[in-house]
Amino acid sequence: MIKKVKNALAGSATEYHSDLLDPKVIPRGEHGISREGISDNALKVLYRLNSAGFDAYLVGGCVRDLIVGLQPKDFDVVTNATPDEVKSLFKNCRLIGRRFRLAHVVFGREIIEVATFRGHHQNSPDEKKKSPKEALGKQNQEGQILRDNVFGSIEEDAERRDFTINAMYYRVTDFTVTDFANGMQAIKNKRIELIGDPETRYREDPVRMIRAVRFAAKLNMQISESSAQAIHELGSLLSNIPPARLFEEVIKLFASGQGLSTFKLMQEFDLMQPLFPQLSPLLKDPKSRENQFIERVLINTDNRINTGLRVTPAFMYAAFLWYPIEEHTQKLMDEAGLNHFDAFNIAINDVLHRQIQRIMIPKRFSTTMREIWQLQLRLPKRFGRRAYQMLEHPRFRAAYDFLLLRGQVEGGALLELADWWTEFQEVSAEQRKNMLVKLREAEGGSARRPRRRRSSTKKPASS
Structure with missing residues (x-):
């Protein structure tokens, strides 16, 4: 059995240890990332932040995809500049989010998302003695993060990342990648693995469970045993996620070109129930018409996406x-x-x-x-x-x-x-x-035909 909730929440609300990180600086010749594969607009954001004296990196999925040879759909930047400082540098910037305060730098249809290095939360037993950090960060009794505007260092930010393959930071000033959690090795081993204790990380943000499934399907990887076991026991926590947020996450699941393989993994981990409770009971038989229909729809959707056609x-x-x-x-x-x-x-x-x-x-x-x-x-x-x-x-x-x-x-x-x-x-x-x-x-002429009106002549009234 997974540890009890109180054990997961003992000490600080989000407790990490430096031994989770083993940062390695990978030079340009060993990671294979070229600026030709990076959005020009993302490079503009990096250069301007650096010119203003801030540290700035590409991070997360875009770095991972560039390393494995995929073209990223979007580029995320992380920096030690606060959201307000980012906004002051870019006229085309807007600040969004309450749970996660982010800066969106808008270039026409492309948006470069800029986040400030995340820090660790702290809990005080005395609610009246909250520190400034506690006012910016909040978790509920189950460990789910409700507000996350605690800023910190790049090391803290790396510890706060969800999966080891997403804790790699590309620096445009020297073209190096800093790999904090052996993400390169995880890519070679084809393993999806959480940073830290799986129960704690899933409780912080239950959406990480469906993200693990999505990455496994997209990258043709296996979810590590410890990260997979926790999904089976904590899947019901997805019902705590705001419905508006889940709409976007489900689109990413099934409309990214690997919908069928993602669907099969979602069933394997019993994650269709918290998302589609009316459909889930109908999917118990793999040979049912319901299963066959969903699979055909997803095959059709995958084919359209992978051939450049639009889907709704x-x-x-x-x-x-x-x-x-x-x-x-x-x-x-x-x-x-x-x-x-x-x-x-x-x-x-x-x-x-x-x-x-x-x-x-x-x-x-x-x-x-x-x-x-x-x-x-x-x-x-x-x-x-x-x-x-x-x-x-x-x-x-x-x-x-x-x-x-x-x-x-x-x-x-x-x-x-x-x-x-x-x-x-x-x-x-x-x-x-x-x-x-x-x-x-x-049809045997059963279709109704318009009837003709008969012309009637009135008989003269009898005299």
């Missing part, structure tokens, strides 16, 4: 909640005697409401999700002008893709319907007319 989180979330909606619809029909249409719309509202208690889905995405779901009921209705009107619907393509994936999993009439729409999009206008005629004939 709305499609992914719509897929994750589709079968919970179907299940709840049937329950409402059986228990309340509702017709399918009414039960379906109530189920959409109920399932969405429950989900946003865990993951806050912005309205711009939930609106698209609703349209994708509702169009699943309209796609079978193809007579008259309906088929042509459907093609003009702004969400038709997303709804069709959704239907096609459902058909590939469920087969039968659903797959026939998806195949019909596939052909209807590709053929000529004349062939579309023929398809609709054949469809009407196949």
